[in-house]
Amino acid sequence: MKSFEGNILCLDRADINTDEIIPAKYLTEIEKIAMKPHLLEDLTLDGFDPATDLEDIAVIVTRENFGCGSSREHAPWALEVNGIHVVIAPSFARIFRQNMFNCGMLAIDLPEDDIQALFDLCNNGGGRLTVDVDTNTIRAKGKEKQLTLGFSISEFDKTLVKTGGWVEYADTNY
Amino acid sequence: MGKTIAEKIFDTHLVDAPFGDVSVLRLDRVFCHEITTPTAIQDLVAHGKDRVFDPDKIKAVIDHVTPAKDSKTAMQGKILRDWARRHNIKDFFDIGNNGVCHAIFPEKGFVRPGFTIIMGDSHTCTHGAFGAFAAGVGTTDLEVGILKGVCTFKKPETFRIEIVGTLRPGVYAKDIILEVIRQISVNGATNMVIEFAGPVVDAMNMDQRMTLSNMAVEAGATSGICLPDMTTVEYLWPFIKDEYDSPEAALADYTKFCSDPDAVYAKTKTIDVSDLEPLTTFGYKPDNVKPVSEMDNTPVDQVYIGSCTNGRLEDLRVAAQVLAGKQIAPTVRGIVSPATPDIFSAALEEGIIKTFMDAGFCVTNPTCGACLGMSNGVLADGEVAAATTNRNFNGRMGKGGMVHLMSPATAAATAIQGHIANSELFSSQEEI
Numbered sequence: 001m002k003s004f005e006g007n008i009l010c011l012d013r014a015d016i017n018t019d020e021i022i023p024a025k026y027l028t029e030i031e032k033i034a035m036k037p038h039l040l041e042d043l044t045l046d047g048f049d050p051a052t053d054l055e056d057i058a059v060i061v062t063r064e065n066f067g068c069g070s071s072r073e074h075a076p077w078a079l080e081v082n083g084i085h086v087v088i089a090p091s092f093a094r095i096f097r098q099n100m101f102n103c104g105m106l107a108i109d110l111p112e113d114d115i116q117a118l119f120d121l122c123n124n125g126g127g128r129l130t131v132d133v134d135t136n137t138i139r140a141k142g143k144e145k146q147l148t149l150g151f152s153i154s155e156f157d158k159t160l161v162k163t164g165g166w167v168e169y170a171d172t173n174y
Numbered sequence: 175m176g177k178t179i180a181e182k183i184f185d186t187h188l189v190d191a192p193f194g195d196v197s198v199l200r201l202d203r204v205f206c207h208e209i210t211t212p213t214a215i216q217d218l219v220a221h222g223k224d225r226v227f228d229p230d231k232i233k234a235v236i237d238h239v240t241p242a243k244d245s246k247t248a249m250q251g252k253i254l255r256d257w258a259r260r261h262n263i264k265d266f267f268d269i270g271n272n273g274v275c276h277a278i279f280p281e282k283g284f285v286r287p288g289f290t291i292i293m294g295d296s297h298t299c300t301h302g303a304f305g306a307f308a309a310g311v312g313t314t315d316l317e318v319g320i321l322k323g324v325c326t327f328k329k330p331e332t333f334r335i336e337i338v339g340t341l342r343p344g345v346y347a348k349d350i351i352l353e354v355i356r357q358i359s360v361n362g363a364t365n366m367v368i369e370f371a372g373p374v375v376d377a378m379n380m381d382q383r384m385t386l387s388n389m390a391v392e393a394g395a396t397s398g399i400c401l402p403d404m405t406t407v408e409y410l411w412p413f414i415k416d417e418y419d420s421p422e423a424a425l426a427d428y429t430k431f432c433s434d435p436d437a438v439y440a441k442t443k444t445i446d447v448s449d450l451e452p453l454t455t456f457g458y459k460p461d462n463v464k465p466v467s468e469m470d471n472t473p474v475d476q477v478y479i480g481s482c483t484n485g486r487l488e489d490l491r492v493a494a495q496v497l498a499g500k501q502i503a504p505t506v507r508g509i510v511s512p513a514t515p516d517i518f519s520a521a522l523e524e525g526i527i528k529t530f531m532d533a534g535f536c537v538t539n540p541t542c543g544a545c546l547g548m549s550n551g552v553l554a555d556g557e558v559a560a561a562t563t564n565r566n567f568n569g570r571m572g573k574g575g576m577v578h579l580m581s582p583a584t585a586a587a588t589a590i591q592g593h594i595a596n597s598e599l600f601s602s603q604e605e606i
Contacts, residue, residue: 015360015459019567024546027209028239028246030216030253042569065361068394069567071296072210073312094365094396095296098326099312155193156326166326170318171223174189174198 001162002085002104004131006058008140009084010122013045016062017069018096022078024070035078059086059129061118067096067107076103086131088138090115101157102166106131108138108151121145133161176434178332179399180367183307183431187290189324196326202289202306204319206234207275209548210294212253214317226261227323233284234258235267235275238542239549273514273540276300276388276482280380281514283413287402287428292319297482297564298397299390303383304410305402305431307367310391330396331440332433333363336372339448344600346492347382348484348562348581350374351389352453353445356463364394366440369433374447375400380409381488388483389564392460402428452600454560454580458568466584469594475557476507477589478544478571479535479582484562485513487520489582494526496586496597497533503592508535509551511543533589547572560588 020043022035029035040050060066060079066089067075076099079087086106100107108131110118121127121142129140138149153161160166177185190198204227211234218224226232234254242248251268258266267278276297279285287305291298294316301308311325319325335354355362368390375383383400390398400406407414407424418424451465479485479493490512502508510530512518518540521527530537544551545563553559553575562585566577578594587597 017567019546019565019570023569023573024548027548028244028250030212030246030249042573044568065364065394068360068364069296069565071294071298071310071312073213073294073314076312091361091364093394095310095312098315102312102314154195156196159193166314166318167217167221167223167321170322170324173192174322174324 004086004106004133006128007056008059008061008118008122008127008129009053009057010119011045011048011060011062012119014063015065015068016043018067018072018075019069021067021075022072027072027074032077032081035074036081039078039082054082058083059088060084061115061122062087062089063115064090066092068093071095073099073103076100076105080105088115088118101160104161104164106161108153110149110151114149117147121147133158175438176436178369178433178437178439179305179401179431180307180330180332180397183288183290184329186288195328197329198324198326199290201292201319201323201325202231203284203291204232204316204323205275205279205291205293205298206232206254207238207295208236208250208254209238210313210316212250214294214313214320215253215257217317218321223321226263226320229261229263231323232263232320233265233279234263235272235278236269237272237275240272240539240541241269243549271515274482274485274542276384277486277513277517280304280384281516283410286410287406288431292316292325296391297388299395300384300388300482302390302397302399303380303387304406305399305428307397307399309396327396328365330365330367332369333366333395333441334369334371334439336442336444337370337374337447338372338444339374339446341374341447341450342600344583344597345447345450345452346581346583347378347385349450349453350447351386352455352463352579353447353450355389355393355461357445358393358443360393360459360461362393363390366395368393368395368398370398370400376403379405379488381486384486385483389460392564401432452581452584452596454578454584454594455566456578458566460564460566460579466580466594466596469578470596472578472594473558473592474506474560474578474588474594476509476551476553476559477502477585478509478551478559478561478563479585480511480513480543481545481563482513483564484582485511485517487517489562490517490521490526491524493582493586494529496583496599497590498529500533500590502534502589505592506589508533508589509538509544510535511538512540514540544571546570560585560594
């Protein structure tokens with residue numbers, strides 16, 4: 001199972017799409033690692049600089065409909081090779097969400113209030129969090145606050161995260 | 175309790191329901207292209223699982239970057255080509271025979287009502303126009319589809335959108351789907367199937383229905399389904415005439431998938447298109463939509479006519495009607511990509527290609543081309559395009575570029591004027 005612990009990057013915008021996560025011109029790459037320098041390259045957002053702000057980040061907290069647009073699994077791969085295995089948002093585009101779990105990573109839906117609480121927690125000097133998949137718990141720590149949040153994922157999604165993906169599961173079962 | 179078409183297709187394809195809420199479906203088709211499939215192939219090879227579940231149900235095409243533009247895209251083509259040969263995938267479309275996946279696969283008769291279809295491409299929802307459940311998936315789902323012929327989906331709820339009224343001349347399926355997305359937003363149908371219904375959809379031909387279904391994903395939908403009817407049967411007849419005694423027999427077989435009158439919908443909406451004007455997008459999201467009349471002073475550098483949304487014969491015919499005898503503005507680069515070789519040939523015979531060339535357009539081979547900024551027709555920073563494609567995301571057609579989505583008629587008029595403009599097919603009606 002992958003690691004689900006580390007520093008949080010807050011992206012305060014809804015509908016961040018897959019072209020912003022990894023532009024189509026990099027889809028000619030066959031190796032995942034080639035996406036590493038290009039994560040979120042085309043995202044224009046006040047106060048965000050992809051060249052410096054992705055260092056040592058393990059978790060993205062963002063707004064609704066993250067990952068809309070293309071089906072490219074290059075989007076979760078670009079996150080994965082940058083050490084980001086968790087995205088937390090009020091909602092996700094269907095294909096992106098499925099791709100995250102198929103890769104053994106987490107796309108966690110939380111209510112808007114919990115998302116706002118995480119944004120607030122990170123507001124002064126950033127934050128860290130840990131996701132415990134066994135107890136469905138998120139423990140977040142900012143400079144001034146701590147927060148424990150529950151979440152739910154389906155048993156199937158949990159199985160994918162724990163077994164490392166859908167290919168092995170399907171080849172064994174079908 | 176009645177069922178929707180999506181529920182009926184799920185019921186007839188269910189293999190397993192592990193953990194209750196997940197449906198593992200048997201797949202009738204797995205479509206492949208050279209951008210998302212090679213990584214799946216490489217992974218299967220690396221894990222000693224270089225197998226395919228059924229070479230006759232897998233269809234493959236090189237369409238996104240063709241002819242190859244560099245060593246990397248050449249290698250993507252080679253991986254797909256070598257794989258298709260070694261697994262005896264007979265329906266593989268390469269240089270000379272290739273075209274945009276969501277245009278060429280329906281044209282070859284590979285899509286049928288009631289089918290389940292996946293592809294590593296979000297616009298796979300296009301094939302819902304035939305009454306199929308067709309969904310875009312990532313590379314891992316594609317890989318399992320290739321290997322085992324199954325895919326998982328949560329049972330989707332259905333959003334029924336009824337299109338009523340009478341379209342004004344010069345207003346098209348593209349304008350309708352832009353209006354749908356404007357009304358329900360880019361997140362309005364996430365995790366749902368959109369079922370397009372109503373007299374306007376019933377009167378559409380298959381090219382128009384494919385334009386409608388193609389952009390369902392821009393509202394977040396898993397698939398965009400039109401109910402099968404005699405229009406569907408007539409399109410498919412050359413491919414199914416040996417399977418059925420008559421078109422009526424085929425229709426009876428296909429309509430068993432149609433939603434029951436007492437089917438339960440998660441959401442319903444009725445849109446009257448009688449007053450609809452031609453529309454275009456203005457921002458970086460497909461739901462940023464305005465009437466063309468409110469955008470008509472926007473200069474453009476490039477006009478692109480093509481793609482899985484609007485690169486079919488009828489689209490080219492409409493654009494050529496607007497362009498006939500005219501020249502595009504000297505400040506505009508016009509590019510047209512007929513979506514398939516058959517469309518290209520028909521457009522040649524009808525004189526459409528000559529009309530485009532006489533007007534000053536560059537005609538490319540069938541390809542996804544300029545749509546996604548990874549092949550030809552890339553915009554420079556700060557440039558503006560008018561396009562018949564489906565996505566206006568930031569950087570979509572090239573870093574720093576802006577894309578305005580519109581119908582082929584509006585795109586052709588825009589090319590002539592040099593700025594976003596309504597076509598005479600619409601404007602002349604205004605004056606009457």
